[in-house]
Amino acid sequence: MASATLDIEDLCAPVLNSTQRALLDQVAGVPVDLRPTELMRQAAERTGLHDFGSDEFQPRLARYAEAVESDSGNTNLNRIILQSRIVRLLTNRLLFTDLLRRYPEIHDIEIDRPIIVVGLPRSGTTHLVNLIAADVRRRALPYWESQEPFACRGEGPDVNGTDPRFLRSIAEHESATALTPLLAAMHDRFPQAIEEEVELLDLDFASYVLEWHVRSPQWRDYYYTFDQHRHYGYLRTILKALTFLRGPRQWVLKSPQHCEQLGPLLATFPDATVAFTHRDPVAVIQSAVTMLAYGDRIRRTSIDPDTLVEYWIDRVERLLRACVRDRDLVGADASLDISFHHLNGNEMTILDRLYACNGTALPEQTRESFRSYLDSNPRGKHGQLRYDVERHFGRTPSEIRSRFDFYFSRFDVREEV
Template sequence: MPGATLTIDDLTRPVLNPSQRQILEQLDGLTVDLNPAALIDEAIAKTGLNDFGPADFRSRLDAYAAAADADGGNTNLNRLILRNRILRLLSQRLLLTDLLRRYPEIHDIEIERPIIVVGLPRSGTTHLVNLIAADSRRRALPYWESQEPFTLRGEGPDVNGVDPRFARSVFEHESAMVMTPLVQAMHDRFPQAIEEEVELLDLDFASYVLEWHARVPQWRDFYLALDQDAHYAYLRTTLKALTFLRGPRQWVLKSPQHCEQLGPLMRTFPDATVAFTHRDPVAVIQSAITMLAYGDRIRRREIDPAGLAEYWIGRVEQLLRACVRDREMVAADQSLDIPFHQLNGNEMTILETLYAQNGTELTTEARTAFQRYLDENPRGKHGRLRYDLQGHFGRSPEDIRSRFGFYFDRFDVREEG
């Protein structure tokens, strides 16, 4: 049975528990250096490697680190998280470059007929990609692997056969549950959950994902000006490397970022089958900013509900305007528009259409796996949140929805609430 309805009474004026306070206080006096040169040196020392691949990444790394450093509202905990993220990205980039050097045949691998889920955050993309990944013939990107796609040299499974990358992901997830225990009800990134490939794009310091970790409008503007064809090609190479290590199977991918990058996406994966999910932007925005505000109790020195709402209303509008503008770049026989109100309970019909377009047989084994996933993962499994858009953020549904007439005119989207 689905979990209970949850209310966060202290969303905008958080009351921290003793563990949260202790960790934040312990780190408060720490100096966290985001200097790119120092992080590069540390990544080289950590991996024993020094070739990052194409050198043009450096200007993007500088912009990435500068944007994170310019956000003065971060707690030291979040600055440390951001520092560790950049170090991890640099280390993984070194490991990928080394793998490609040792096994050049990776470049000959084809990424054929992937299914790619494209839609706003909180619009059913996570549900759909995890469902499709239940088909054992599909290759997907679990969260633990998205964080460390490639192993450090000399590292291997422990005596119980557990990958150390997975073990680290389990530890980090358990720590996150201590700091933000209600995150499961919003978007539980447990180690086995299927994650977005923008985490791989970030190895090239070229995705929008930093926007979810800090207030970085200067990074948003820098990212939007990039030639994404080059960076999606880097993503394709990374997928080839992962296929080489743990394949071959057809991929299932997903990211909201693709809404505003449909040209690069389809030029990179021209034979992809694309599943577009569509939901009332009000429902999307209130869910996303509530999740972000809840996490901000440990990430930020102060909660800024009005600023959070304004930023993400504008950001979602950018994503959707680009999607409406470019939707016809994806051929009708390679794509399907899926309204959110038709997703829950109608998954098998949707999968039949997608698999037919993809030229993949929907076997009895796959159908059984899909049904098992649906039975074990009902909507609201970990509980549902009660939202208060007006009380928490000072915005009415009507005010927000008035900016999205262009989207309602183009797709079959129903107002929620």
């Protein structure tokens, strides 16, 4: 059966439904306190813990909260969501620090030969990492765990073995789907879906993730000043802790941020196998800004398509220029370049090559798991969305593509738009 084609007629001038309007009105007057001391106090109260580890993260926390506070375009609902996010990150940091204190042997765990998927948002990274995670020998990061990687002490699975963190993630997903139902057709972050590990790096308030939640070039520029070797080392320790709790297995990881952090990534995971995904930047940008604009109907008081598209054209260019510059840091025997137009339908051949680079066998049972995943997750499973960067954002494909000649000349990328 063909997937339905979806078209968001009111993308940049949204007409809110009754559910969206009622929620925005309901929370419009709720006070939102973004003072770092108050955010830390709430996290401490939630956990009963007070040791956040080294206090060197606090200046970054202050700038993180300031980025949210200074974005005058946020709805109060988004301010509440982001306040909750920061408290959750601080809660996770407290629990992580406590776990390391109680089990110092975590530091001795090795992260052995991970497969790391590196590519632009919307370039097939999600498809590929979820496919690889179908290998039961691999350790991956499902969305529910990325949000609450460490349980509060005394909070364990119920009599049926169900983790309360998972149940909370289900409730969150159901609420998000009811509020913005078309997001599933763009990027369905259901609880079991594999998520980016930069969500864990954000416990150190050192990732690019905040750029997806607020309009803050100041945060981007501040992020560029970080010594990411240190922060990626913090991420590695989190992965050790998660391996200790639910492992041991070889990890599969992924994030677009790694495009511009290949030096720190390889220094942190020197035996990694890296799968680079490549796609027409115009397709990537129009997909990303469409997804953001659709979510902005509840996040922002109004939608500015010009500012949105210009920011992400520039941001994608920065990611790709860094990737082209540093691509050869990863040797040919430990990496694979995967063109988006070759990915769908050729996954098994790609996996053969990738696993050979990783030095890992592919028994028939694992191959069957891959085939089962592919059969159950066809492209457009939740419907195909009609994207049109010129109609919605006033930029022609050729105008955008002219910024990326350096990328087309380096990799096998096919024009899509």
